[in-house]
Amino acid sequence: MTLAELKRGQQGIIIDVSSIHIPLKLLEMGCLPGNTVELVQVAPFADPLYLNINGTHLAIRKETAIHIIIETAHE
Amino acid sequence: MSKQINVALIGNPNTGKTSVFNALTGLNQKVGNYPGITVEKKEGICKLPRGVKAHIIDLPGTYSLNASSLDENVVIELLLNKNGKDYPDVAIVVSDVENLKRNLLLFTQIKDLEIPTILVINMSDRMAYKGISLDIAHLERELKTKIALVSTRKNKGIEQIRELIIKHKELSVEPCLNSSTIDESYFDNLKKAFPNQLLYKLWLVITQDVNFGKTDRKNYEAVEDFKTKSKTDLKRLQQKETIKRYQFINETLKKGQTIDLKSAKDLRIKLDRILTHKVWGYLIFGLILLLMFQAIYDWSSVPMDFIDSSFASLSEWVKETLPEGAFTNLLAEGIISGLGGIVIFIPQIAFLFLFISILEESGYMSRVVFLMDRIMRRFGLSGKSVVPLISGTACAIPAIMATRNIESWKERLITILVTPFTTCSARLPVYLIIIALVIPEGRILGLSYQALTLMLLYLIGFGTAVGSAWILNKIMGLKSKSFFVVEMPNYKLPLFKNVVLTVLEKTKAFVFGAGKIILAISIVLWFLASYGPGDNFNNAESIITEKYASENLTKEELHQKIESQKLEHSYIGIAGHAIEPAIRPLGYDWKIGIAIVSSFAAREVFVGTLATIYSVGSDEEETIKNRMAGEVNPILGGPLFNFASGISLLLFYAFAMQCMSTLAIVKRETNSWKWPIYQLVIMSTFAYIVALVAYQVLI
Numbered sequence: 001m002t003l004a005e006l007k008r009g010q011q012g013i014i015i016d017v018s019s020i021h022i023p024l025k026l027l028e029m030g031c032l033p034g035n036t037v038e039l040v041q042v043a044p045f046a047d048p049l050y051l052n053i054n055g056t057h058l059a060i061r062k063e064t065a066i067h068i069i070i071e072t073a074h075e
Numbered sequence: 076m077s078k079q080i081n082v083a084l085i086g087n088p089n090t091g092k093t094s095v096f097n098a099l100t101g102l103n104q105k106v107g108n109y110p111g112i113t114v115e116k117k118e119g120i121c122k123l124p125r126g127v128k129a130h131i132i133d134l135p136g137t138y139s140l141n142a143s144s145l146d147e148n149v150v151i152e153l154l155l156n157k158n159g160k161d162y163p164d165v166a167i168v169v170s171d172v173e174n175l176k177r178n179l180l181l182f183t184q185i186k187d188l189e190i191p192t193i194l195v196i197n198m199s200d201r202m203a204y205k206g207i208s209l210d211i212a213h214l215e216r217e218l219k220t221k222i223a224l225v226s227t228r229k230n231k232g233i234e235q236i237r238e239l240i241i242k243h244k245e246l247s248v249e250p251c252l253n254s255s256t257i258d259e260s261y262f263d264n265l266k267k268a269f270p271n272q273l274l275y276k277l278w279l280v281i282t283q284d285v286n287f288g289k290t291d292r293k294n295y296e297a298v299e300d301f302k303t304k305s306k307t308d309l310k311r312l313q314q315k316e317t318i319k320r321y322q323f324i325n326e327t328l329k330k331g332q333t334i335d336l337k338s339a340k341d342l343r344i345k346l347d348r349i350l351t352h353k354v355w356g357y358l359i360f361g362l363i364l365l366l367m368f369q370a371i372y373d374w375s376s377v378p379m380d381f382i383d384s385s386f387a388s389l390s391e392w393v394k395e396t397l398p399e400g401a402f403t404n405l406l407a408e409g410i411i412s413g414l415g416g417i418v419i420f421i422p423q424i425a426f427l428f429l430f431i432s433i434l435e436e437s438g439y440m441s442r443v444v445f446l447m448d449r450i451m452r453r454f455g456l457s458g459k460s461v462v463p464l465i466s467g468t469a470c471a472i473p474a475i476m477a478t479r480n481i482e483s484w485k486e487r488l489i490t491i492l493v494t495p496f497t498t499c500s501a502r503l504p505v506y507l508i509i510i511a512l513v514i515p516e517g518r519i520l521g522l523s524y525q526a527l528t529l530m531l532l533y534l535i536g537f538g539t540a541v542g543s544a545w546i547l548n549k550i551m552g553l554k555s556k557s558f559f560v561v562e563m564p565n566y567k568l569p570l571f572k573n574v575v576l577t578v579l580e581k582t583k584a585f586v587f588g589a590g591k592i593i594l595a596i597s598i599v600l601w602f603l604a605s606y607g608p609g610d611n612f613n614n615a616e617s618i619i620t621e622k623y624a625s626e627n628l629t630k631e632e633l634h635q636k637i638e639s640q641k642l643e644h645s646y647i648g649i650a651g652h653a654i655e656p657a658i659r660p661l662g663y664d665w666k667i668g669i670a671i672v673s674s675f676a677a678r679e680v681f682v683g684t685l686a687t688i689y690s691v692g693s694d695e696e697e698t699i700k701n702r703m704a705g706e707v708n709p710i711l712g713g714p715l716f717n718f719a720s721g722i723s724l725l726l727f728y729a730f731a732m733q734c735m736s737t738l739a740i741v742k743r744e745t746n747s748w749k750w751p752i753y754q755l756v757i758m759s760t761f762a763y764i765v766a767l768v769a770y771q772v773l774i
Contacts, residue, residue, distance in 0.1 A: 019314050020307075023482065023558040027317050028139045030177055040344070044353035045449040048458070050563060056177050057343075057563040059445045059458075064558065 001072070004049070004065040006039040012070035013037070014053075021067035030054040037070060080129045081161060082121070082240055085150060085185060086169035087178050088136035089438070089564035091197040093117075094227035095169050096133040097572055099236065106580055114149045114476075121237065129240050132161055138177075140184040141313060142283050144479045151283060154188055155276055165243035166192045167236065172199055172207055173565060175332060179324045180317070182218065183251055187275035191246035192220055193239045200226040201565075206335035214331040219247045228570060250275070252323040257315040261304070282309055346566055350442045360443060367430045368530040371503070373523060375422035379507075382422075383700070386415030405601060413597025416504070416683030417590040423507070424500050425582050427469055432577040434465075436569035444561050454541050455548025456493075457486040457559060464490075464540060467497035468533065469581070471737045474499075475744055482558035485551070489544045491744055492754060495737050496540035496730065498533045500585065501678040505728045506532055508682050512704055513721030535729055596673055597683050600647060604688055607645035615640040647688070661727065661763070662720030662770040664708065675733045719773035723766040730762035 006012055014035050017027065030053045031037075040057065041050035048059045086092040096104070100119030107116045117133040134153065135146035142148045153161055166185055170178030175196065185192050194214075202208065215222050221239050225232030239246075255262035255274055265277055304312070349355050390411045397403040434440050440462060448458025459481045467474035474494050481487040498506070506529060514528045611618065619637045628636070642648050650672070651665030658668045670684040689702040706715040716724075732738070738751040745751075 019311060023143075023560060024141055024310065024313055024317070025138060025143060025482075025558075026560050027314055028141070028177075028180055029560065029562070030321070032318055032321060041347055041351055041445075043351060043445050043449055044356070047449045048445060048559060048561075050347070050351070050445060054176065056174060057565075059441075059448075059559075059561045059563055061448070061559045064560075 001070060002066045003037060003039075003051075003068040003070050004062045006037070006049075006070065006072070008039050008042055010072060011036055011038045012072045014068060015071050016069040018067040018069075022064065026058075026060065026064070029058055030056045031068065037068075078127070080123075080127065080240060080243065081164045082129045082131045083153065083161070083163035083166045084131055084133045084169060085154075085166055085181065086136060086195075087138050087171070087174070087181060089562060090136075090169045090171040090174070090178060091227055092136060092169040093133060094570055094573055095167070095195060095197060095225065095233075095236070096131065097570075097576055098227050098230070098233045099129075099131055102576075104576075106584070114146050116149075121240070123237055123241050125241075127241060129237075132163075137181065139181050139317075140279060140283075143482075146479060148283075151279060154185065154190065155279065163190060165240060165246065166190045167195055167240075168192055169195045169197055171565075172196050172202055172209070173205055176321075176324055176328060179218070179327075180320055182220075183254075183320050183323065184275075186219065187250045187254060189248040189250065189273060191243050191248055193236065193243070193246065194218060194220045194222045195225050195232075195236060196222060197225045197227060199224045199232065200229050208333050208335075210331045214327065217251065217327040217331065219249050219251050221246060228568075252320065254278075254316050254319055257319055258312055261312075282313060343566060347442070347563075350439065351446055356442070356446050360446065363430075363434070363439075364533075365530065367427070368533060369522065369526050370430070371423050371426045371529070373526050375426055378422040379419055382419045383415065386411060386418070390415075401605075404605065405598070408605075409598045409601030410594070412686045413594045413601075413683050414590075416597065416679075416686050417586060417594065420500070420504050420679070421582055421586065423503055424469075424585050425578050427500055427503075428578045428581040429574065431466060431469060432574050433569045436567065436573060438564040438566045440465075441561055441563050445563065448559065451541075452486075454545040455486065455489045456541070456544050457481050457483065457490070459559070459561065460486065460490040460544075463494050464497050464537060467494045467499060467540075469500050470585075471495045471497070471499050471734065472740050475737070475740050478744070482560070485548075488745065488750070489547050489551075491741055492547060492750060493540040493544045495732055495734070495741075495754060495758065496536050496543065498536040498729070499678075499734075501734065502532075502536075502728050504679050504682045505674075506725060508700060508703065509716065509721050509725055511700055512716040513718050532725060532729060535726075539730065592680065596680050597686075600669075600673065600684055600688065603647035603650075604642060604645050607641065607648065609644070611644035612641055615644065642688070660770065661766045662717075662723050662774065664706075664715055666706070667715075667724070671727070671733075675735070678728060678733045681728070719770050722773055723770035726769050727762045727766035730758055730765055732758035732762075 001012075003012070003014075014031065014033050014037055016033055017031060019027075022031065032054075035054040037054075038052040039049060040052050043050065043059070046062070048061045049065055050057070050059045084092055084096055096117065096119065099121040103121070104117060104119030107118075114135060119131050119133070121129040121131050123129055132153070134150045137147040137150050140151055140154070142151050153159060154163070154166070156162060168178075168182045168185060170182065182192070182194060196209070209224070211222050211224065223232050223235040223239055225236065227233070262274060262278075266274055269277055350359060390407045393407040393411060394403060397406070434443075443461050443465075444458040446458075447461045451458055451460050460478070463474040463477045466477055471494050474497070475491050478487050478490045478494070481490060510525050510528050514525050517524050519527070607613070615637050619633065619640050623633065623636065643652075647669055648665065651669040654668045654672065655665040658671065663671070666685065666688050669688060670681045673684045674681040685703060689706070703716055704714065707713070708715045708717075708720075732755045738755060741751040741754060742748055
């Protein structure tokens with residue numbers, strides 16, 4: 001599944017990021033395979049997403065989140 | 076002069092880097108620009124024991140040495156240019172104890188440049204609260220550095236930084252990891268081609284689009300047998316490099332940092348629930364804005380009235396005390412009036428920056444970005460456009476520079492184009508005086524009509540900005556990939572010292588920056604208003620005496636008539652009359668015309684200009700406001716500043732593009748004259764039409 005499908009409060013582990021669609025800056029902030037990600041909050045109108053990636057809190061848009069492949073812990 | 080130690084302060088945004096800078100330098104700091112670019116350069120002096128001084132540069136916040144903006148380029152250029160005068164003897168990397176993992180990425184990159192580096196771990200007062208404990212000795216060993224555990228809030232650890240700066244020669248310059256293993260053959264090849272260069276520096280020169288002393292790049296291009304890689308390959312390598320660095324950091328922190336989640340408390344979650352809530356979030360944001368305008372208008376009126384009357388008495392005193400003559404007049408009517416026109420806005424500007432700096436410091440601004448992104452995107456803007464639009468209420472120039480962190484070019488360009496519609500502090504003087512003249516006093520629900528009018532003007536400015544963004548988005552049809560990454564920092568109680576320093580610095584910048592222009596224009600205007608060509612001006616006295624010989628005028632009345640005859644036929648009067656036909660339909664007379672023309676240099680000149688024009692020839696001690704209230708419409712009779720002409724003026728100033736500095740900055744940021752010229756023509760035409768309609772409807 002992609003990061004965009006995560007529910008609020010749910011956690012997952014990043015499996016793969018498509019490097020063409022993801023800015024280097026996001027990788028530098030910790031959005032890398034192997035790191036855990038939690039969807040902390042969703043903005044009104046369902047976008048952007050407020051994430052906790054590996055301890056860093058940041059917000060990205062859904063259009064970016066669909067390029068981050070994750071796997072949830074309880075699947 | 077004793078030798079200075081050059082220190083560069085580097086760190087991620089939101090790590091309290093500026094607090095560290097303020098703690099080290101206190102009031103010994105100055106803000107300038109890097110030569111040729113508009114990135115703010117903050118530097119200061121820190122006194123160390125034994126008479127040694129450290130020259131500290133507070134570099135723009137950056138997440139890594141992979142630059143994606145002009146501000147970040149500054150950091151890299153400074154660190155790579157060994158011969159530069161600001162090249163650091165020692166670098167201080169400031170990190171936040173709660174975000175150590177991410178902050179260390181930049182640290183490892185700087186270590187690779189073999190610059191002696193001190194690691195400051197800031198906000199250590201939060202450790203107990205967050206259940207964090209650190210093994211400093213282990214971290215120092217692994218990271219090959221010295222660590223200062225600092226809390227700028229509790230004023231702890233600053234002394235330790237000072238000591239480490241003095242002993243910077245003892246710091247290790249060994250990198251903490253070998254990043255070249257990400258592609259050994261490539262880096263071997265690079266090493267062979269440039270045996271005398273630092274490998275990581277080469278790598279940065281290759282991957283970054285930075286202008287590093289031209290010689291570097293030439294050398295690199297001159298070696299023919301060295302083959303570079305495609306852009307995609309380079310990006311893939313950068314990604315590998317990042318992963319590699321994080322591996323090292325994770326490994327290091329596994330032993331060096333323990334976080335006991337059980338004892339961690341989190342206020343953030345609770346606050347975020349409310350502040351980013353779909354109803355409460357917007358409501359709170361609205362209330363904060365309302366409070367801001369109430370403060371700017373209402374609370375600052377006391378010091379402003381005081382300043383206004385003080386300058387009026389000062390001018391009067393000068394006239395009475397000094398011997399009569401051109402110099403006394405210049406001083407009393409030109410310089411003091413002009414100065415008064417600057418000083419009077421200090422209270423308001425201070426309030427504005429007080430609010431903006433509190434919003435930024437507390438971490439609330441990022442929540443606004445988060446809250447507004449989806450809405451702003453509909454108008455072709457980004458959530459990040461909110462920051463320029465809000466700081467545009469201070470000044471469009473830093474606001475336009477603040478668009479640099481908007482990743483998408485389309486969203487950035489639209490933000491730049493519409494930001495000048497937001498009500499900058501230079502419009503404030505104009506609004507305040509006109510509102511005071513034409514809007515009645517009185518209150519509704521404890522809010523004054525005048526404050527509400529002011530808020531309405533801000534909303535009009537903001538609304539026009541957003542509305543024109545929507546139109547631009549439709550007609551420009553620009554397509555560009557949009558990235559949006561915004562850090563959501565922890566909530567922090569703003570540090571009193573930081574807020575005060577920001578307010579001081581920005582107010583000073585206004586007084587000396589804008590003040591110079593206002594003062595200069597005031598003096599020029601005084602000359603133009605006090606001298607004129609031909610008989611009508613030079614023989615004003617005899618003409619008027621003759622003309623009114625039959626009427627029995629008092630000496631006082633005659634004097635008034637002479638002065639107004641002089642003003643009308645002075646150089647400025649002639650210029651004003653020339654443009655009067657164009658502005659009469661808007662309800663303005665030639666004096667307002669002059670003020671409008673002169674305020675194309677800078678809007679805040681308006682009040683100063685009127686003050687100068689009206690004070691020429693008036694003897695009584697009077698405030699600017701009273702003088703303006705006394706003006707009579709030459710054609711219709713009645714006060715010149717009535718409701719219709721007042722509203723028309725307010726709207727004209729809300730929309731017109733009247734700031735040369737903004738045009739210059741837009742030219743620089745968009746790299747073309749096309750956009751600033753569009754702005755000037757379209758905004759000013761629009762302003763004229765709206766003001767015209769408003770006056771004709773209301774009159």
